[in-house]
Amino acid sequence: MLNDITFGQYYPAESPLHRLDPRVKLVLTVGLIVVIFLARVAVSLLLVTALLLAVTLLSRIPLRLTLKSLKPVLPLLILTAVINLFYASGGRVVLQVWKLTITTGGLLTAGYMALRICLLILGSSLLTYTTTPTDLTDALERLLSPLKAVRLDVHSLAMMMTIALRFIPTLIEETEKITAAQKARGADLESGSLLRRVRALIPILIPLLISAFRRAAELADAMECRCYHGGEGRTRLKQLRLAPRDGAALVLFCLLAAGVVLANRFLPGLLYGLFARLW
Amino acid sequence: MAELRVEGLSFVYGAGTPYEKTAVSDVSFTIAAGEIVGVIGHTGSGKSTLMQLLPGLLRPAAGRVLLGGEDIWANEKAVRQYRFRVGLVFQYPEYQLFDETVERDIGFGPRNMGLALEEVAARVRRAAAVVGLPERLLRHSPFDLSGGEKRRAAIAGVLAMEPEVLILDEPTAGLDPAGRQTILEMIRAYNRQTGAAVLFVSHTMEDVAAVAERVLVLSAGRLALQGPPAEVFAKEEELRAASLDVPAYTRILAALRRQGFPAVRQGLYTLEEAVAEIQRLYAEGKGGATC
Structure with a gap:
């Protein structure tokens, strides 16, 4: 079950997306999130979807893998859709059962919300699939470096993030091992009331916590043995440099953003109109 | 069984x-x-x-x-x-120990079996005895034990x-x-x-x-x-x-045979057997029979 969390796992491949400067990718991902929420009408949402699909194909990451990143958020996705289905109003009434009414407006809002969440997850997991955690935090450190002026220790923050990301798979593996070991002693995790099931997690969580602290202490020792003393005067093996393709990516993104804003402004209700007429 | x-x-x-x-x-x-x-x-x-x-x-x-x-x-x-x-x-x-006392940790399996408390306690004592864990340690936290003791306590948890x-x-x-x-x-x-x-x-x-x-x-x-x-x-x-x-002892005997001791028996794989074989060779060697 825990293996399903592919979010935040680098997938090695040779693609223009992999070669893009991580700073640019980070900025574009944040930009994409903004654009996804800016996209209010069907045409602009479809525009974003099309671009994201094209970029995914460009990244040479198997489509199945990217879709797998949606699995953990599926409950959230369904919940949001269902709530919007009943609460959003407008349009014609499609179905009415007791006090619950489903309107065409509700259907559309639910669909939009679900699509937005999907796009958010796909977009951000594309970043983590094509960028190694080290590159990512390196980019973050560079982008946040102006904050050093306000005495924010950007380097330490970036280092903490790198370590946290690096240890997610390790801790997942550890959880699986401990779960299997406690099951071997007859731990029953699958049956009983909610309270019983939560209590059944104690034999797993305590060893996991202890092992996390042990690992942290060992890692700190190992870092100190290699004379780590924070970011002061630390140089890099890999210097980040912007290339023409980074500029191209930025331009492409600006075009998308402009397209979305224009579609919002001039093409509202285009698909909605079609949809309503067909109904 | x-x-x-x-x-x-x-x-x-x-x-x-x-x-x-x-x-x-x-x-x-x-x-x-x-x-x-x-x-x-x-x-x-x-x-x-x-x-x-x-x-x-x-x-x-x-x-x-x-x-x-x-x-x-x-x-x-x-x-x-x-x-x-x-x-x-x-x-x-030892990385699966979790309970407050060694006794409770060893008893985790038997408790999951749904055994009566007295039976659980008896099994914990028997298992601790098999792994050689002293009674006084049973009341300690498993995290206070030494590495070897932790390993034995964890094994006792399955033996119980x-x-x-x-x-x-x-x-x-x-x-x-x-x-x-x-x-x-x-x-x-x-x-x-x-x-x-x-x-x-x-x-x-x-x-x-x-x-x-x-x-x-x-x-x-x-x-x-x-x-x-x-x-x-x-x-x-x-x-x-x-x-x-193969075990180190078997390797040593095989090397001896290659080095010109054709009388070395093969298929011996424990320390005791290897020692006995070398002593036998040595005794025979003194008599001038093989080398």
Whole structure:
């Protein structure tokens, strides 16, 4: 079950997306999130979807893998859709059962919300699939470096993030091992009331916590043995440099953003109109 | 006490994904009641996966695990009951300790079995005695114990379920020679006292040679060899092919034979046998018979 969390796992491949400067990718991902929420009408949402699909194909990451990143958020996705289905109003009434009414407006809002969440997850997991955690935090450190002026220790923050990301798979593996070991002693995790099931997690969580602290202490020792003393005067093996393709990516993104804003402004209700007429 | 039989067992990790990997393929063997069996194999040969298949922690892709003739997966809901009868001690079991006291931790398995409190307490005491854990330590927190004591407490946690088949995955890994000796003696003691079969995985050929009555050799997920230690360790070529080695004592005797001592007997694999053989050669050598 825990293996399903592919979010935040680098997938090695040779693609223009992999070669893009991580700073640019980070900025574009944040930009994409903004654009996804800016996209209010069907045409602009479809525009974003099309671009994201094209970029995914460009990244040479198997489509199945990217879709797998949606699995953990599926409950959230369904919940949001269902709530919007009943609460959003407008349009014609499609179905009415007791006090619950489903309107065409509700259907559309639910669909939009679900699509937005999907796009958010796909977009951000594309970043983590094509960028190694080290590159990512390196980019973050560079982008946040102006904050050093306000005495924010950007380097330490970036280092903490790198370590946290690096240890997610390790801790997942550890959880699986401990779960299997406690099951071997007859731990029953699958049956009983909610309270019983939560209590059944104690034999797993305590060893996991202890092992996390042990690992942290060992890692700190190992870092100190290699004379780590924070970011002061630390140089890099890999210097980040912007290339023409980074500029191209930025331009492409600006075009998308402009397209979305224009579609919002001039093409509202285009698909909605079609949809309503067909109904 | 029941026999454990495995028929055509296979297991695949990540079936249907690009990371698909067959860990165990078409493995069959029988562990008779009361037998001590050693399992050897190179890293990644599927030992740990096989060990997890035996108590039904993993569901085989093909094949069956039979305990006393019953298929443990016949009823999916009842598979948990078999885990009390086929006890598995994982690698580095000390990392699973969790309870407030050593006593409660050892009693976790028996409590899960639904035994009465007095019975749980009695089993905890018996298990602690088998692993040589002093009574006074039972009231301590498991996290206050030394490394070796933690390992023994964790093993006691499985012994307390009094399984008919005890499986240990590298029980001596990371221990000093004295600690290793204690664990091996404990394996023998549990086997002698309860008549349970014991299956243990080891990277140390010398440990396997010293304790096992039979050896299973795994290579790339398959059962490459099986038989009594004398027979298995005589097949040096096959062992090399599985990236394994024979015990150091066997190697020394083989080297002596190559160095011009044709009278050295082969098929000896324990320290005692090797010492006796070298003493015999030495005595004969003095008489001028062979060298």
